[in-house]
Amino acid sequence: MMLTNAASQARFQRRKFVDRGMTAVMALAALLAVIPLVLIVFHLLVNGLGSLTPALLIEDPNSPGRAGGGVRNAITGSVVMVGLALAIGAPVAIGCGVFLAEYGQNRLGTVLRFLVDVLAGMPSITIGLFMYALIVLPNKQFMAIAGALALAIILLPIVARITEEMLLLVPRSLREAAYALGAPRWKTVLTIVLPTALPGIVTGLMLALSRIAGEAAPLLFTSLGNQFTSTDLLRPIDALPSRIYSYASGPFDYWHEQAWAMSLLLVLFILLVSLAVRAIAGSKVTVRQ
Amino acid sequence: MSDRVPTMQPHGEGLDLRPRTNGGDARSVTDKRLALRVDHISAWYGKKHAVGDVSLDIEANSVTALIGPSGCGKSTLIRTFNRMHEVATGARAEGHVYLEGEDIYAPGADPTLVRQRIGMVFQKPNPFPTMSIAENVAAGLRFMGIRSRSEIDGRVEHALKAAALWDEVKDDLKKPGMALSGGQQQRLCIARTIAVEPEVVLMDEPCSALDPVATLKVEDLMRTLAKDFTLVIVTHNMQQAARVSDHTAFMLAGDDGVGRLVEYAPTEEIFTNPKDERTEAYITGRFG
Amino acid sequence: MAVTKADGPRAARTVITGGRHIADTLFGGITGGAAAVVLLIIIGLFYQLIYRSWSSIVDNGLGFIFGTVWNPSQGMYGAGVFIVGTAITSVSALILATIVAVLVALYLVEIAPSWLARPIGYMVELLAAIPSVVYGLWGIYVLGPFLVNVVGPVITNTLGLVIPFFSGTPRVTGLLPAIVVLTIMIVPTIMAISRDVIGAVPGSQREGILALGATRWEMIQIAVIPYARSGVIGGAILGLARAVGETLAVTLVIGNRAAIADSIFAPTYTMASVIANQFQEADGPTHRAALLEVALVLLVMTFLINVVARLLVWRVTNGQRAVVVE
Ligand SMILES: Nc1ncnc2c1ncn2[C@@H]1O[C@H](COP(=O)(O)OP(=O)(O)O)[C@@H](O)[C@H]1O
Ligand SMILES: [Mg+2]
Numbered sequence: 094m095m096l097t098n099a100a101s102q103a104r105f106q107r108r109k110f111v112d113r114g115m116t117a118v119m120a121l122a123a124l125l126a127v128i129p130l131v132l133i134v135f136h137l138l139v140n141g142l143g144s145l146t147p148a149l150l151i152e153d154p155n156s157p158g159r160a161g162g163g164v165r166n167a168i169t170g171s172v173v174m175v176g177l178a179l180a181i182g183a184p185v186a187i188g189c190g191v192f193l194a195e196y197g198q199n200r201l202g203t204v205l206r207f208l209v210d211v212l213a214g215m216p217s218i219t220i221g222l223f224m225y226a227l228i229v230l231p232n233k234q235f236m237a238i239a240g241a242l243a244l245a246i247i248l249l250p251i252v253a254r255i256t257e258e259m260l261l262l263v264p265r266s267l268r269e270a271a272y273a274l275g276a277p278r279w280k281t282v283l284t285i286v287l288p289t290a291l292p293g294i295v296t297g298l299m300l301a302l303s304r305i306a307g308e309a310a311p312l313l314f315t316s317l318g319n320q321f322t323s324t325d326l327l328r329p330i331d332a333l334p335s336r337i338y339s340y341a342s343g344p345f346d347y348w349h350e351q352a353w354a355m356s357l358l359l360v361l362f363i364l365l366v367s368l369a370v371r372a373i374a375g376s377k378v379t380v381r382q
Numbered sequence: 383m384s385d386r387v388p389t390m391q392p393h394g395e396g397l398d399l400r401p402r403t404n405g406g407d408a409r410s411v412t413d414k415r416l417a418l419r420v421d422h423i424s425a426w427y428g429k430k431h432a433v434g435d436v437s438l439d440i441e442a443n444s445v446t447a448l449i450g451p452s453g454c455g456k457s458t459l460i461r462t463f464n465r466m467h468e469v470a471t472g473a474r475a476e477g478h479v480y481l482e483g484e485d486i487y488a489p490g491a492d493p494t495l496v497r498q499r500i501g502m503v504f505q506k507p508n509p510f511p512t513m514s515i516a517e518n519v520a521a522g523l524r525f526m527g528i529r530s531r532s533e534i535d536g537r538v539e540h541a542l543k544a545a546a547l548w549d550e551v552k553d554d555l556k557k558p559g560m561a562l563s564g565g566q567q568q569r570l571c572i573a574r575t576i577a578v579e580p581e582v583v584l585m586d587e588p589c590s591a592l593d594p595v596a597t598l599k600v601e602d603l604m605r606t607l608a609k610d611f612t613l614v615i616v617t618h619n620m621q622q623a624a625r626v627s628d629h630t631a632f633m634l635a636g637d638d639g640v641g642r643l644v645e646y647a648p649t650e651e652i653f654t655n656p657k658d659e660r661t662e663a664y665i666t667g668r669f670g
Numbered sequence: 671m672a673v674t675k676a677d678g679p680r681a682a683r684t685v686i687t688g689g690r691h692i693a694d695t696l697f698g699g700i701t702g703g704a705a706a707v708v709l710l711i712i713i714g715l716f717y718q719l720i721y722r723s724w725s726s727i728v729d730n731g732l733g734f735i736f737g738t739v740w741n742p743s744q745g746m747y748g749a750g751v752f753i754v755g756t757a758i759t760s761v762s763a764l765i766l767a768t769i770v771a772v773l774v775a776l777y778l779v780e781i782a783p784s785w786l787a788r789p790i791g792y793m794v795e796l797l798a799a800i801p802s803v804v805y806g807l808w809g810i811y812v813l814g815p816f817l818v819n820v821v822g823p824v825i826t827n828t829l830g831l832v833i834p835f836f837s838g839t840p841r842v843t844g845l846l847p848a849i850v851v852l853t854i855m856i857v858p859t860i861m862a863i864s865r866d867v868i869g870a871v872p873g874s875q876r877e878g879i880l881a882l883g884a885t886r887w888e889m890i891q892i893a894v895i896p897y898a899r900s901g902v903i904g905g906a907i908l909g910l911a912r913a914v915g916e917t918l919a920v921t922l923v924i925g926n927r928a929a930i931a932d933s934i935f936a937p938t939y940t941m942a943s944v945i946a947n948q949f950q951e952a953d954g955p956t957h958r959a960a961l962l963e964v965a966l967v968l969l970v971m972t973f974l975i976n977v978v979a980r981l982l983v984w985r986v987t988n989g990q991r992a993v994v995v996e
Binding site: 216230367 | 691696697700703704705709712719721722774777778782790793796798799803808810854858888890908911914917918942945968972973976
């Protein structure tokens with residue numbers, strides 16, 4: 094750069110100064126954003142580790158007010174409902190994402206994309222009420238399947254949109270290479286485009302999984318909760334997040350301690366899922382770009 | 383090389399089909415077996431008219447080069463030869479291309495079957511990133527429905543040898559295709575294309591992303607492949623056209639922006655004795 | 671060396687005419703069916719909420735939206751309290767979170783070396799994975815006391831002296847902890863999307879501007895922000911939608927009182943939190959229908975946010991921006 098006079102020299106200094114200042118502001122924001130995580134994990138460990146005993150995992154709750162007992166019912170219920178929600182929701186979501194990416198470059202696609210976004214923006218508690226109105230009220234029975242369906246609906250738009258985006262990120266050249274080898278569209282999508290986008294889609298599934306595993310609001314009026322361990326899909330079933338909720342706002346100290354322990358458990362699980370998926374997806378992404 | 387250049391003779395119907403200028407019917411440069419007959423092809427992107435009324439005959443088991451300045455419609459034209467043009471949104475083509483007498487634009491023609499018989503290699507090497515070297519070469523075979531492990535293995539080896547890549551990768555067949563160098567990746571893409579044994583292989587500036595050494599390797603490969611395949615290559619490198627091709631077609635975009643065929647003749651003739659002054663101007667480097 | 675063999679794939683093909691691929695049509699149909707599920711869900715959602723809250727809609731009329739007295743035992747259902755509570759908490763959180771998130775995203779993509787950017791990005795993303803109830807738990811027992819003891823006095827002694835809204839007695843549960851919790855919760859949503867779209871700005875654009883002698887911040891302003899803006903807005907909208915519908919974290923920390931907050935420390939309700947708090951113990955069908963109508967209002971509100979956001983994004987992406995470099 095040629096600086097021909099004092100004025101431009103001064104301007105150059107000012108620009109440099111602004112640049113440094115903004116860099117510092119950005120770094121500070123990054124620090125600020127990380128602090129809550131550190132604090133939350135710290136407090137989860139401090140408050141939750143003590144109550145994270147084997148009994149917590151393998152016993153059902155005692156009657157309220159009698160300290161001790163565990164939350165086996167909640168753990169079992171969460172596993173059942175989240176697994177069911179993934180099994181129902183993921184295929185539909187990925188199918189929807191494929192449709193948006195493959196056939197959605199027109200008005201129909203624009204409308205559908207909009208609807209998926211609308212669904213993603215819908216509060217999870219209203220989705221819980223939807224399942225309450227659709228399943229619980231007519232059957233006069235709270236049940237696990239209603240909770241799982243509510244979770245599946247929450248998962249659907251998240252995974253659909255991420256799938257679409259990941260598919261569209263796959264370079265055109267790969268698609269063309271497949272076409273040039275005489276692959277029909279469906280084979281191109283299934284064998285080239287989807288596998289290339291897989292790490293991204295898995296990331297999306299991971300995000301969705303950790304999201305629904307922690308959702309309590311849609312379960313309050315669908316699967317309700319259960320003092321005992323159950324795997325019956327047509328009966329009320331417990332779940333970790335909703336038990337954390339009732340314990341956190343409840344009157345007993347041992348409930349609060351168990352709420353911390355359950356939260357620690359949930360967060361550890363979410364952390365492990367995310368790390369595991371990263372490890373899997375990571376090895377496939379190594380050669381990108 | 384000179385023995386490969388066919389002698390120019392009048393066509394059987396008594397018409398003088400020696401190279402003429404200005405697209406239209408001036409297409410035949412040979413009386414040898416034809417691989418492709420391109421018949422009044424025009425191509426559009428939405429409203430943009432990119433290629434106007436090109437006709438030319440492409441001799442089997444030879445290398446035909448398309449040259450011309452950037453943006454004159456070479457890529458567009460070559461992509462109409464295996465119906466890849468229509469893959470782009472809003473793209474459309476008119477006219478006919480006959481493969482061994484069959485019109486690939488006939489109403490019943492299936493683009494996927496067309497592309498199995500007319501393969502394509504792209505400007506930038508594009509191996510499938512999720513696949514190993516061997517899987518890349520086998521991809522087209524799998525698209526065709528070939529399942530037998532031993533058959534696939536045999537063909538993979540065969541294609542890699544034919545693409546002069548076998549010796550370099552035979553111990554690394556399970557490595558990702560993306561792990562290879564650019565030149566190797568391009569030869570991998572060639573191997574992938576010829577593994578399905580198309581009759582015609584189209585190459586759109588296959589060397590433009592490669593270094594000179596890799597370029598020479600691919601050029602050598604093209605000459606070898608011409609024994610078994612019909613090659614059509616797009617190049618903006620006139621030396622490459624001169625080194626590799628038997629026939630050369632020169633394209634130019636008119637004032638209206640529409641790319642047309644200006645001259646089509648044996649390569650030697652185009653470079654030593656062009657009939658059209660625009661061709662001469664181009665090959666002597668006066669424009670483009 | 672001969673490449674083709676007599677029995678090779680070539681031998682099998684002599685024609686190019688074949689049936690149009692039925693499998694392709696099937697593929698389109700199946701994926702299209704999956705996409706149609708979304709439409710069915712949305713229609714069902716609106717239908718069920720309207721149907722189940724119809725008696726409340728008829729009984730309460732517009733007073734439901736504009737009324738600010740919610741007293742189920744006396745049959746008074748004015749949900750205005752909750753609408754105001756939702757608006758204050760989510761808009762405040764949106765503003766705070768967007769500022770932080772965009773700065774973080776810029777830092778991660780443009781400034782930080784990758785050994786630093788990767789763990790920081792990962793940690794912020796993990797914030798999004800922490801469940802709402804865990805935020806609520808942490809909010810009551812950690813954040814709430816901290817705000818009462820440390821932040822509260824600072825606010826009352828500065829802003830509180832000038833603006834009455836910022837005065838009062840700091841409490842563990844109330845508007846302030848709700849806003850702070852919501853902000854923390856939506857930063858990762860906005861950050862992750864902002865980082866992706868900022869990262870997608872072609873390197874060549876950056877280099878082009880830098881080569882003209884721009885500083886890094888100028889490069890960000892000229893080459894990055896215009897290109898990434900619509901994506902960032904999209905992320906912010908997602909964050910807003912999350913804040914509006916966020917339920918349990920807020921229910922646990924907002925204090926749950928059916929009155930419009932007159933102070934940043936006052937307890938109040940949001941639409942989502944009143945449903946979570948009262949639905950199971952509803953006084954009867956009338957109360958229940960009224961809560962379902964709150965859910966309907968919440969749904970319509972998030973729907974409108976989405977519509978507005980979409981239009982905004984379209985306008986931004988359509989409006990060509992001339993890039994001016996000194
Ligand atoms: N996808 C496309 N959409 C619109 N116009 C295009 C597209 N691809 C190419 N063109 C236009 O068609 C003309 C021919 O392009 P191309 O065939 O790529 O030329 P060449 O390969 O000779 O450089 C050019 O004017 C180019 O701008
Ligand atoms: Mg080109």
